[in-house]
């Protein structure tokens with residue numbers, strides 16, 4: 001469990017994290033989203049006690065991390081891996097285990113869990129991006145922690161690796177653990193996370209389940225196609241639907257669910273050729289949510305406009 005209360009971090013004139021309050025519950029995978037520079041890494045560093053809040057508090061499993069006697073058993077973190085390139089994966093993990101009084105046998109367990117057993121004796125300096133991501137996760141899992149904080153954990157993983165990672169974190173959450181991870185890959189987040197927190201310019205701009213966040217930003221649109229589109233559109237509008245005609249036999253509806261539209265069509269004996277609810281994707285909702293909060297915007301569309 002992670003609980004942040006009005007958590008704030010300022011660096012000089014920059015407010016990196018601005019009075020953010022949230023709870024990350026056990027038994028869930030919670031995604032932490034936001035444009036570059038939104039304050040995600042700063043928030044994660046404060047959770048881990050690596051950065052001191054300017055004001056506000058953050059507790060992990062009931063208290064600030066540094067007040068836990070065995071922090072690595074409370075939180076496993078992956079914020080990019082600092083390794084000695086000449087060391088093997090196994091000796092890298094053994095060094096961490098030794099400094100935290102974790103049994104050496106646990107090293108082989110996490111190597112197995114992360115699919116690195118065959119590469120355990122290889123020099124870390126020769127690791128691919130995907131193997132490095134797995135090693136970071138192996139280190140995070142060493143203390144068998146109740147809470148995991150992972151910054152961009154799928155960065156560098158190939159599609160098979162991403163699928164493996166998704167299954168692993170879903171299993172960890174199903175086991176009652178708290179999993180908190182940041183990512184810029186929205187389609188991956190939509191499949192992995194139960195809950196999302198969206199940060200923009202240091203402020204929390206959305207929080208809830210993936211569906212709640214999508215629905216709050218843009219409602220589902222039902223695409224309707226019928227040879228009697230004109231008459232059906234009138235009936236749907238009378239029932240409270242917001243209708244937008246998109247062709248002689250087609251219209252889109254918001255604020256009225258597909259089953260209700262189908263029922264109205266049946267009641268009036270209208271033929272339906274299509275009735276398709278279209279929920280926006282998390283990526284679409286995210287882009288519209290963060291449109292005003294993007295620090296480094298590409299002005300590609302401006303130069304394309306100018307070239308016309």
Ligand SMILES: Nc1ncnc2c1ncn2[C@@H]1O[C@H](COP(=O)(O)OP(=O)(O)OP(=O)(O)O)[C@@H](O)[C@H]1O
Pocket residue numbers: 011014015016034035036037038039040041042043
């Ligand atoms: N040590 C620091 N000193 C000064 N400013 C900092 C420091 N760390 C972060 N910042 C600033 O705080 C803001 C938030 O940065 P942060 O790295 O937390 O964002 P982020 O959401 O993790 O971004 P990204 O997605 O690019 O990793 C940025 O404006 C950044 O420049």
